[in-house]
Amino acid sequence: MKAKKILLLIGLTIFSFLLIIVIWYFSIIQLDEPILVEYKIDTQELIQLNDTTFQYKDSWLRKNRFGLWEMYISGSPEELGIKNGILAQKLIEYQEEAFVKQIKKMIPSESYLNFLKYVTSFINYQLPDHIPNEYLREIKAVSLFASDDFMFIGDNYARQLNYHAAHDIGHAMQNLHLVECTAFGVNNSLSSDSNLLIGRNFDFYVGDEFAENKIVMFVKPDNGYSFSSITWGGMIGVVSGMNDRGLSITLNSAKSEIPLFAKTPVSIIARDILQYASNIDEAFAIAQKYQSFVAESFMVSSAADQQMAIIEKTPDQTILYQPNNDKLVLTNHFQSEELFNTEINQENIDENVTDYRFQRVEELLAEKKEFDELDIANILRDTKGLKNADIGLGNEGAINQLIAHHSIIFKPEQNMFWVSSSPYQLGPYVCYNLDSIFNHKYSLLQHINYTKKTIHSDSVFLENEYPKFLKFKKLKEDINQNRAVNIDELIRSNPNYFHTYELAGDVMLLQKDSLKAKGFYHMALQYFVPNLHEVNRIKEKARSCSEQVN
Numbered sequence: 001m002k003a004k005k006i007l008l009l010i011g012l013t014i015f016s017f018l019l020i021i022v023i024w025y026f027s028i029i030q031l032d033e034p035i036l037v038e039y040k041i042d043t044q045e046l047i048q049l050n051d052t053t054f055q056y057k058d059s060w061l062r063k064n065r066f067g068l069w070e071m072y073i074s075g076s077p078e079e080l081g082i083k084n085g086i087l088a089q090k091l092i093e094y095q096e097e098a099f100v101k102q103i104k105k106m107i108p109s110e111s112y113l114n115f116l117k118y119v120t121s122f123i124n125y126q127l128p129d130h131i132p133n134e135y136l137r138e139i140k141a142v143s144l145f146a147s148d149d150f151m152f153i154g155d156n157y158a159r160q161l162n163y164h165a166a167h168d169i170g171h172a173m174q175n176l177h178l179v180e181c182t183a184f185g186v187n188n189s190l191s192s193d194s195n196l197l198i199g200r201n202f203d204f205y206v207g208d209e210f211a212e213n214k215i216v217m218f219v220k221p222d223n224g225y226s227f228s229s230i231t232w233g234g235m236i237g238v239v240s241g242m243n244d245r246g247l248s249i250t251l252n253s254a255k256s257e258i259p260l261f262a263k264t265p266v267s268i269i270a271r272d273i274l275q276y277a278s279n280i281d282e283a284f285a286i287a288q289k290y291q292s293f294v295a296e297s298f299m300v301s302s303a304a305d306q307q308m309a310i311i312e313k314t315p316d317q318t319i320l321y322q323p324n325n326d327k328l329v330l331t332n333h334f335q336s337e338e339l340f341n342t343e344i345n346q347e348n349i350d351e352n353v354t355d356y357r358f359q360r361v362e363e364l365l366a367e368k369k370e371f372d373e374l375d376i377a378n379i380l381r382d383t384k385g386l387k388n389a390d391i392g393l394g395n396e397g398a399i400n401q402l403i404a405h406h407s408i409i410f411k412p413e414q415n416m417f418w419v420s421s422s423p424y425q426l427g428p429y430v431c432y433n434l435d436s437i438f439n440h441k442y443s444l445l446q447h448i449n450y451t452k453k454t455i456h457s458d459s460v461f462l463e464n465e466y467p468k469f470l471k472f473k474k475l476k477e478d479i480n481q482n483r484a485v486n487i488d489e490l491i492r493s494n495p496n497y498f499h500t501y502e503l504a505g506d507v508m509l510l511q512k513d514s515l516k517a518k519g520f521y522h523m524a525l526q527y528f529v530p531n532l533h534e535v536n537r538i539k540e541k542a543r544s545c546s547e548q549v550n
Contacts, residue, residue, distance in 0.1 A: 032128060033157050034136040039078035041144070046086055054087050061087040066421035066430050069213060072437065074220035077134040081141020084217075084236070091213050091233035093147040099163070100150060102207035127161060127262040130291065134223075135268055138236050139164065146234065164237050165265045168293040180353070181252045182399050183299045183330045184361050184379070185308045190326040192372040196308065198301050198410040199376040200250045201425065202230070202240055205403040214406050216419055216430075218437045224275035226438045230406045230419055237267025238274050244434050245278040246303025246412035252330050254312070255348035256294035263291040263315060270298060279304040280322070287311045288318045295344075299330050303412040312336050327365055331358045353397045353530035360386055360399055373409050373418060373429075377455045380407050381425045383465075385528055392497020393469045396530040400425055402469060409455075418455055426462050429455035468493050472500070479503050482510065498527035502538055509545070518545035 047055045052063035059073045069091065073083040085092065128136055139160050146156040153159055183200035191197050205211075213233065220226040229241030242248040249270050269290050277283040279302045287298060298311040309322040312334045321336040332354035334345045349355045363386060364379045365371075382399045385391035394402050407420035407429070415434040421427035431453035472493035478485050487504050494500045505520035521542040529535050 034128070034133060034140050036078050036137055036140060037076070039076075039082060039141065041082055041086070043086060056083055056086050059083040059087060064430065066428055068419060068421055068430060069215040070218070071215050072218045072220075076222050077138040078141045080219065080221060081138040081236070082144070084138075085142045085145030088215065088233050089145045091215065092142070092145060093149070093233070094213055095210065095233035095235075096147060096150055096159070096163075098209035098212070099166075099206055100153070102210060105207070125262070127165060127265075130262060130264040131161075131164075131268050132272065135236060135271065136161075142234055142236065160234055163234065164267055165262065165293060168265050168267075180332060180357075180396050180401065181250075182357050182361065182380075183250050183252055184365070185299070185301055185328045186326060186365070186371050186376075187306070187308060188326045190365070190370055192370045192375075195411060195413045196301050196303065196306065197371060197373065197376055198248060198250075198299070198308065198412070199380050199408070200240060200299070201380055201399065201401075201404045201407045202250070203401055203403050204239070204405050211405045212422070214419075216432065218434075219275075220438060221275060225278065226434070227274045228417070228432065228434060228437070229271075229274065230408060232405075235267070236271065237265060238270040239267055240406065240408050241270070241274045242410055242412060242415070242417055242434065243274050243278075244415060244438055246415055247274070247277055247279065247283065248301045248410040248412050248417070249274055249283070250299045250408075252297045252299065253332055254295040254297055254314075254334055255332070255344050255352070256314075257344070263293045265293050266296040266298075266313075269296075269313075273298070273300070278302075280307060280309045280320075284309075284311055284318070284320050287313055291315055295334075297330055297332075297334065299328070301410060301412050303415075306413070310335065312339050314339070329358055329361045329365070331355070331361070333358075351532040356386065356397050356530065357399060360384075360397075363387070364399075373411065374455055376409050377407075377418070377425070377429055380409070380420075381458050381461070383461075389528065390496040391528040391530075392494050392500065393465065393472065394494070394499070395497060395528065397528055416453075418453075423462075423466070426458045426466060428457050431455075472497075476503060479507055496527060498524045498529045498534075498538075500524075501527065502541070505538075505541060505545075509541075514545040514548040518542050521545065 045056055049055065054061045061069060061071045063069050071087060073080050075083065140157050143157040143160040146160055150159060154162065180203045181201055183198065185196065185198035187196050188194050215231050215233065216228065217231050218228045225243040225245055227241055227243035229238045238249065240250045251266055251270055269287060269292060273283045273286045277286055280300055283300045292313050292315055295314045298313065300311060301308045307322065308328045309320055310328065310330055312319040312321055317338065319336045319338045332352065333349050334340055339345055361379065364382060368375060379399060383393055385397050391397050402424050404424045407425040409418040409429060411417065416431060418429035418431050420429050475485050475490045475493060485507060487507060490504055491500055501520045501524035505517040505524065508517035508520060521538050524538050525535065
């Protein structure tokens with residue numbers, strides 16, 4: 001009896017200890033919500049002019065004929081968030097549904113998803129401490145219009161806040177291939193009119209649905225500079241944007257350790273720079289104020305300086321990289337003397353395809369003496385490898401991987417930019433002028449002559465190559481869903497892509513034909529495989545087949 005009492009006492013002690021841990025855990029991850037200042041919501045003031053055109057007070061949302069949503073909002077942080085939320089409520093719900101659906105597709109295990117939810121909550125519980133109060137208030141105001149359908153993930157404010165760090169987690173999870181961006185710029189002698197010209201592909205892929213409703217957002221805040229950013233429902237951070245002082249900023253990931261504790265999301269750093277910097281020195285000073293969540297390169301161009309620069313940032317260092325020439329190229333590795341030779345950066349260059357894409361941009365920039373916006377678009381649309389090698393459609397070694405959420409071209413000294421329309425970079429690039437927007441030269445109801453400076457779609461690729469790529473994507477999805485496919489049809493759809501043959505091997509393996517599967521895996525390795533971990537994955541599949549054959 002005494003032994004039973006001792007065991008019971010030990011059990012109760014352990015249970016009490018675990019209960020204390022659980023209570024402590026959930027107490028620390030309970031986010032303190034910001035206090036909203038003098039705000040008023042009157043949904044009756046929302047005017048719906050048609051299915052895709054909405055007005056709320058002085059702000060508006062509409063969908064143009066190219067499929068891009070355009071939003072104009074103004075005011076205090078609370079007003080910006082409320083106007084955003086009221087106008088884009090359906091888009092916010094759609095975006096969250098698309099995001100959650102893709103995450104479940106990538107991580108089908110419910111138990112593992114639940115585990116990740118708590119891990120993310122633990123990592124992010126200090127997130128509000130690293131974000132300026134004005135942006136917390138704006139996110140809180142937006143969250144008032146978020147859907148309650150996703151409360152199983154967290155309350156509306158916590159979710160919207162944590163989504164601003166999802167981009168950083170995507171950077172850190174290199175093996176998920178969520179982020180593989182390319183950016184470059186030309187100036188002076190390399191520019192057809194001697195003005196700055198910057199191009200960038202934002203290859204942040206969370207499924208096709210996530211990119212369907214991109215928003216070109218124009219923001220006129222009470223404090224700081226007016227600016228535009230290319231975003232999605234609920235996102236107030238910046239990944240690509242330009243302000244009315246002709247300062248542009250884009251984000252490119254670098255290899256990071258998986259973060260253990262929250263710092264400032266890079267999109268919030270970029271937002272602060274865009275809203276409060278008018279030149280490169282001011283942008284650098286703002287970047288230095290923050291500890292970043294992950295390693296990141298911020299490509300900045302400035303009309304005031306007539307220069308381009310890269311702000312390289314790790315959780316510990318902030319470096320300004322500004323080579324003295326008329327071009328600047330950025331993929332996914334650091335280039336400065338201080339960070340280029342670091343172990344993690346060299347590991348990234350050795351294992352991934354960042355240097356290959358960097359060389360491809362350099363190769364294309366060497367083909368002409370000077371460039372205009374159409375030339376920049378042609379480079380952003382390029383699907384080839386080095387020396388124009390056909391490396392297959394969708395290969396990470398290409399500048400255009402056919403996964404881009406958006407592609408954008410900036411001309412800062414004219415306050416102009418072009419945004420790609422679907423599909424990917426292949427549709428027309430639509431031209432905007434910030435002076436026209438913020439000087440109220442046209443209102444919601446006035447017509448914009450988009451065609452005057454629009455860059456036309458890539459009609460040749462759309463007609464000849466894109467249907468094959470769509471076929472390949474469908475067959476790939478069929479294979480992932482264990483549906484029967486014709487191997488010859490699969491190979492014809494994308495014959496120079498290594499992954500085509502890996503998929504063919506997977507099909508043979510499902511059919512219990514290890515010998516043919518092994519042959520396809522070996523064939524895949526004869527094509528350009530962009531990353532070391534993909535090489536190792538295919539080799540491991542081939543070894544497994546050899547064991548089964550023997």
